Amino acid sequence: MDEIAVLIPCYNESKTITKVVSDWKKALPEAVIYVYDNNSSDQTAILARQAGAVVRQEYLQGKGNVIRRMFREIDAKAYLMVDGDDTYPAEFGREMVDRVLHRHADMVVGDRLSSTYFQENKRPFHNLGNSLVRKTINKLFKNDIKDIMTGYRAFSYNFVKTFPVLSKGFEIETEMSIHAVDKNMQVENVVIEYRDRPEGSESKLNTYSDGLKVLRTIARLYRNYKPLGFFSGFAFLLTVISTIFLIPVVITYARTGLVPNFPTLIVCGFVYMAAIISLFAGMLLSSIVQQDRQDFEIRLIACQYRYEQILRQDTSEQEP
Known part of the structure; x- marks a missing residue:
């Protein structure tokens, strides 16, 4: 069992993956860095391996499918999930992992919305969508998670091994949040800084289609859980x-x-x-x-x- 496992789902992140892996090796030297390549057509897997990460493949397309594979295959005392696009600084990882290891938190949410997200993110509809989803879920499920859709999270072993991954795509973060709230798991928020993607790195999100998927996921989960x-x-x-x-x-x-x-x-x-x-x-x-x-x-x-x-x-x- 790893002490700490850093999980990085990737699809065509050759512009940033070397820096991301290097940053995490410096921030958490005792951690094992796992990069799961999701059918990238660039050099993401090669560069990640050269940077020192353990590289594995997931051939079913979609972030939800990648996370399902990660959670099945890896045993660790604490897990830290982060995107491969270099938008989440590694220096906040230690505090998030410590809350899992020492405060017995089941999920620690990296809260972008309370810091720099609205200034750094250049897509106004993403800003609106994040705020709408946060207010909707906290209202429906009577909770106070500060950032529902962040990809920067830490998990306990118990959360990872009991979380049923049903979503296939980017709506997986919403599903994680609702599952933790419904099952009365200990959820904590850590305010993090957010930086927009570097020039030349392209987002895989589609504002409208992915937004509709998230809203459908909220409706489905509310029907199932409430x-x-x-x-x-x-x-x-x-x-x-x-x-x-x-x-x-x-x-x-x-x-x-x-x-x-x-x-x-x-x-x-x-x-x-x-x-x-x-x-x-x-x-x-x-x-x-x-x-x-x-x-x-x-x-x-x-x-x-x-x-x-x-x-x-x-x-x-x-x-x-």
């Missing part, structure tokens, strides 16, 4: 719509004793039934989610037991 809130909100919406169309029918019946709009009355009745079904579906799924949380705690205990076994094995092998 089904009672999701489906009761849907039931409330159906009830309001049905009531709006039903009121004129009721008023006409009260005045004349007649129901001239039977089709409207029938449709309203079916909409009310759909609202009731939606409410009960939310209640049923909420019970299932609660059971899953209990099962997760059992899986967490088993993961901790495995972690302690690995530590004991490493200690016995190191003894003369």
Whole structure:
């Protein structure tokens, strides 16, 4: 088991990868630097290996797929994930890792938004999107994570080995944040500096398509993690719509004793039934989610037991 594993997912980062690996070797000399190349068409893998990183390949395209592979293959006491584009300074890594090793944090978030992000980032819609996503998730999940979509994070062994990676692309950071909040894991924020990509280095993000993916991910995860809130909100919406169309029918019946709009009355009745079904579906799924949380705690205990076994094995092998 590594003491510290620095995880760097990369796709066509030949302009910056040598500097990134060198910076991390200086900042955390005891760490093992892993670069996972995701089908780069440039010299990213070669340059990373020359700089001293352990280079591995992930052939399924997408950052989520790379992180899934990393989390499966690497055992470490603390993990630090960082992008290969040289936007995150390495000098903040020590504090983030120490919070995992000494404060038992499960996830430490490198908070760009409280420092230089809005000044350094030259894409205004990215600024708007980050703020919108942060406010939405903190409101829906009642938390105070300062930067939902940062790629600079530290993790504990238990987080890495119990986190189910479902997203394939850049929405993976949003999924990590929601998972940690929902499972009541210890999340801490460290304010970091952010610098924009150096000249000649191109971002792989698409403002609009990736933004829509993130919003869809939030909706999907809210439905999965908070089904009672999701489906009761849907039931409330159906009830309001049905009531709006039903009121004129009721008023006409009260005045004349007649129901001239039977089709409207029938449709309203079916909409009310759909609202009731939606409410009960939310209640049923909420019970299932609660059971899953209990099962997760059992899986967490088993993961901790495995972690302690690995530590004991490493200690016995190191003894003369």
